[in-house]
Amino acid sequence: MRAILFLLFVTSVCFGQDRKLLKGTVSTQHEITDPVRVVNVTSGEEVYTGRKGSYQIKAKLNDVLSFSHIEFIEQKITISDPILKRNRLDIFLSSNMTVLKELYIDKTDTLNASLGFGKMDMTPAEKSLYASNQFSPGEGVTGVMLDGLLNRLSGRHKMLKNWLKLETNETNVKKFKTDFS
Structure with a gap:
């Protein structure tokens, strides 16, 4: 009996740890010239977006994905059940630039x-x-x-x-x- 319970426990843990290949795109208000860094903070896996902002990364329930680029505000998303069911996560990044209203040089x-x-x-x-x-x-x-x-x-x-x-x-x-x- 203990062997069966142990086998069921190990099987559920193994299947629970499987990460699915999650696809998505990163978009912004302006065209992105450099790739955006996508990191699964939980597993440590790191990928970069392609030319049109597309990416693929392995993820599972409750993993945290980080989307970062020098020109944009970093965004972290926790993978939920609906995201896993759709097998897709599209992200919009906001600009990190500050526009100065006026610059005055005194000397x-x-x-x-x-x-x-x-x-x-x-x-x-x-x-x-x-x-x-x-x-x-x-x-x-x-x-x-x-x-x-x-x-x-x-x-x-x-x-x-x-x-x-x-x-x-x-x-x-x-x-x-x-x-x-």
């Missing part, structure tokens, strides 16, 4: 300097000299902008320094002439 000089534009009150000669002296990360072969080194080796840096001196002298001469005119 443009600080912003320009932080973006690498330097001081905005520089003369053309000063800007050229400043740019020719840069040793910074960039997009070169080595991942470093070698402009500063190359400009010094080629003599361009010295030429730009002379140009700055001439520009400064011209400004001073013009100022001198206007002072005594």
Whole structure:
């Protein structure tokens, strides 16, 4: 008798644990460019949606499915009996983006300097000299902008320094002439 009860118990547990292949689609207000991640949190199985948002994942009663994508709010669904009977779960994901009503930038000089534009009150000669002296990360072969080194080796840096001196002298001469005119 005990053997029969044990066999019935093991059989019911085994059949109760069978996961069915659940199909569905994930849709949004806009077209999804990247796949959405679908995870059965209970079993640990993970799949990604296809081009049109379709997916297939194994699930059973009370499993929790998580639907996530960087552009959308994560959604978790607990598998119910009606979902299993239909063998289908279609999901709509809401956008995770926040639209700003207004953006106000108070200090443009600080912003320009932080973006690498330097001081905005520089003369053309000063800007050229400043740019020719840069040793910074960039997009070169080595991942470093070698402009500063190359400009010094080629003599361009010295030429730009002379140009700055001439520009400064011209400004001073013009100022001198206007002072005594």
